[in-house]
Amino acid sequence: MESVTLYRAPTTVADADAVADWLDARVAASVSVRDRFLSLRGDSELAESFAQARVLSPYDRETGNTMLGIVRYEERAIDSPERAGGVIYDGLAVQRALHERLPHSERSLDHLHVPLLDRVVGTWGDHDGRWHKRVHVLGQPAVVSVPGLYEAPAKPEQYYKEQQKHALLSGGAPPREVLENEVEGEFLVENDPRTTDAIKGYVLQAYHYLDTGEAFCDEETCRLHNPHRQPGVVAAQLREPEFCPAHAERYRL
Template structure:
């Protein structure tokens, strides 16, 4: 059983770690702590910058990651010091998880789960289709939850991509994201969405559930522990009633 959960803030995002922790305390028996940004508290930031450079996805269809270019490592050093400069990069979530596991400030046993909210986009390699896939969460110790992944990983409504394609055919350029988001009807989360904190609660609880049960997600699309692959599914699972399926309501409701 998980006795302690330590949640780490992502101050450059709208995610409210304290509100998520309060919600989590009402649903699990263990202690829930909140700490400042994990990436900002690592002492050997130079070595971590090298690990992050090694975790970079450089080609969506190439399993190999990383670069040894000095300029990339320097970018990662600046992004660690000033996280508002980070963006536009996908990282191998497994590699990032291993790098942070070696730097956790406390007990690394599974009875003390560390859950950093990250301002980085994470991905995992899809062996079934030979490409990288963005993820909201990559579970383990620590369990990583990507705030920008919440907006980017689940696919948007079909109309979004149809409008994007139509605009590209007419102008030769992709339309600004803000234009698409304003023109497309349908409910989906966008960058800095005010519903971010509420939507992330289920992913943090799923990280705890994974450690306790070995099951990463629920199969019921109406449950907060459901891993939605499309934005309308995220809205349904995280922002609409019921909060849980019958089985998980008995456990966490």
Template sequence: MVETVTLYRAPTTAADADAIAEWLRDRIDADVRVRDRLLGRLAGDDLPEALAAARVTDPYDRETGNTMVGIVRYEERALSAPERAGGVVYDGRAVQRALNARLPGEQGLDHLHVPLLDRVIGTWGEHDGRWHKRVAVLGQPALVSVPGLYEAPAKPEAYYEAKSKHAMLTGDAPPREVLEAEIEGEFLVADDPRTTEALRGYVLAAVDFLETGTAFCDEADCRLYDAHRQPGVVRAQLRDPSFCAAHAARYG
């Protein structure tokens, strides 16, 4: 049984860990705490190399990692100045293992750690032989990627149609901001003011996984649903009802 949940801030993002913790306290019977950025707390001598080894270097190659000196130095700088990081996808399971090994004697399943990350994480798809970006990788610790919220779930079809049309006419990819302004539809964008609200369900899903052993919910109208498209994220996280009947009885 989960007795303690510790959330870790991601100060370079729009996610408010304190607000998520307050929401969580009303729904679970556990001590919910908030700490500063986990990557900053654990930034020891070997963490940069572990992150470099977890880099996805090819979307169709299961093998990861580039531990050349320059890449490790980049990871060192990104740990000390996270606003300089970006443009990299990491193997979420490898990052999870690296952080678990460095938790300060708190690896037990009665104390769940949930770092809100400013990094993009992914998992390998055995069914199609490629990497997929993820919002969350459940387990201990449970990783919740803030940029993953914007990048992992697919956007409405009109977004990709407009992107393709613009490229055909100009030969260049349109700026993301232009597409986001032109396309009607429900999807979240970088630094979206709805970020904190949308992440609440993913954090609760992390608690539910340790409590029940079940990863996410099958009901599209439930906050514990892991939507693969942006309109589905909006439906599950930002629209009523908040939970399916089973999870409403548990957390509603």
């Protein structure tokens, strides 16, 4: 691996420059940062690609709604990302659409692109016939979903109960501080100040996968571990040690 390019997600609290500095200190490749991928490479055809990648139902493998109004929504979401939300996209379809927009001279596997996205992505589970939200989709480019960090790994059951109760009483989602005080367990929520630190490990996973062919680490306290529940995310990404002994040899400072 010769180079890694990260792309900012300005509508989120994820700091791509801080992630890049952290990664640059741990890998041999040169690391750079560019502005938001969808702003740099967005066009009307990309909007249609997002419309085609929309998940229509949690239990329906087929995706896509390319009615004019939906495509127009996707165009507005590319131009004004703060207006987007509430949609899940097929992560592999999004990855293909973004790959088509990489500069031809930068498509080799020696140059990893990592767009931080403000969209929720998922992959289809053949084992249970439903869509599953994901934090990232590995490959070229490696798609890292910032809202996926909050939504994909499962939170404690009490979290969802408190969320529903608050919605019934006030008509909206409870503030982060309320949930943290009322729900036992560790988890990340939207705009969590720990987002940047957690995202670092997922970006490293993307690098590690393309550089070595290895997906994830089985050690629950390693940055390269990919847990399915929020307490596991906190343990892997926000607690010491950063790496298991094997990966510490490769990525320690």
